[in-house]
Amino acid sequence: MTITLAIPSKGRLKDKAIETLAEAGIRVEPAADARSYRTTVSGFDGLDVLLLSASEIARQLRDGAIDFGVTGEDLIRESIPEPETAVAIVARLGFGHADVIVAVPEAWVDVETMDDLGDVAGAFRAKHGRRLRIATKYWRLTQSHFTRNHGIQSYRIVESLGATEGAPAAGSADVIVDITSTGATLKANHLKVLSDAPILRSEACLVRSKTRRRCEEDGDLADRFETRFAERTKA
Template sequence: MSIRLGVPSKGRLMDKTFAWFAERGIEMRRTGSEREYAAEVAGADIDLRLLSAGEIPRELASGRIHLGVTGSDLVQERIPAWEQAVEVVAEMGFGHADLIVAVPTCWVDVSTLDDLDAVAAQFRQRHGYRLRIATKYHRLVRDFLREAGVADYRLVDSQGATEGTVAHGTAEAIADITSTGETLRANNLKILEDGLIHRSEATLFRARGAEWKAHERQALSEFFSRLGLD
C-alpha cells in the first residue's frame, strides 16, 4: 500500500497545490475528466486523493490519509486538539487569509475587543438577548473570545455570505476569513484592531494517527527527500 495524500479537489487551492509540488519535481495530474476527482503522481508510490478542502481535516484526523494539504484555519477549526492529531510538515506560501472579528463601521466607539465586550454587555441589557456574532469558525472564535475576556455574546452559524448577515439583521458582528478586505468594505464592516484570530495558509500536514507500515515510512522519507523537506 502506498502513501495516501489528500489535496484540494478544485479551484485555486488545487491549482496552487499542484504548482507547489511541481516546483519540487513532483508532477501531479488529473487522470479523468474535470468532474471525476481522480489524479495521480508521476513516478512516485503515492495514492493521490482529490478531496474537499473542508473534509481533509477529518480524513487526516481519522488517519484515512497519511498526508493532506488544506488551509490551517480548517484544520484548527475542525480537529479538536489538532496538534495532537496532525503535524505541520510545510507551510506552503499560498492560500493566505486572515480569520478576523469585524463590526459595523458605524460603531464609531468600538475598535477593540474590550470595546466589543462593553457594547455586548449594554446590548444584552437593552435588548434582552445577547449580541450575535455570525461565523462558521465556532471553535476558533469561542476560544479566542474566551481568552480575550469577551463573554456576553452568542454565535450564530453562517456557512457562507457571512458578511451579509449584519445588513440582513441576523447578526450584529461577524468572524470570517478575509484576504483583500473587499467583502468587508462592501458590507460596511471594519476589523477590530486586536481582532485577528488566525493567519491561515495552505499547509501540508502529516496525520499522527495514520498507520505507518515499514515500507510506507520508507516511501515517506523518499517522498520528503524528493520534496527537499528533510
C-alpha cells in the same frame, strides 16, 4: 506500499497545490473525467493523490484516513480539537494567505478592539433583550478567541455556511468572524476589522496525519515524501 495525499478539488488552493507538487518533481494530472476525484501521479512511486474539499481534508487528517493533505491552517485549527496531537504541519506553502478576523459594522464607531467589543457584549442583553450574535463557520476558533483569550461570556454563535459578511446587514447577526485576504468583501459589506491581532494568520500547509496507522514500509515512504518537500523548499 502506498501513501495518500489529498489536495483541494477546486478553488484557489487547487492549482497552487498542483504547482507546488510539480516544484518537488511530482506531477499530478486530474483524471480525464473532470468529475472524478482521482488523479494520475508521476515522479513519486507509491503516492496516491486524491481531490477532496479543503475542509474534508482537515477532517480526514484528523481521523487518520489519509497520510498527508494540503489545506488551509484555518481549517486545521477549526476542525481538529487538539491539532498538535493529531497532525503535524510539515511545511507552510506560501500561498492561500488569509486572516481569520473579527469584523463589526463600520457604523459602530466606538468599537475598535476586542476590549470594546467585550463592553458591548456585556451591555447587549440589557440594551437589546438578547445576546450579541456572531455569524461564523469558525465555531471553535471563535469560542476560544472570545471566551478563552478575552473572557467574553455573553454572546451567541449563529452558524453561517456562506456569505457570512452579509449576515449583519441581513439582520441575522451583529458581528462576524470570517477569513479575509484583500478586505474587499468586508468593505463591500460595510464592515471593519478590529485593530487587535487577527485570530489566526492562515496559509496553505502540507500537513501529516499522526493518527494514520501505517506499516513500517509506508512510514518510510511518508518520511521520504517529507524529505522531498524539504528539498523543494531549500531549492
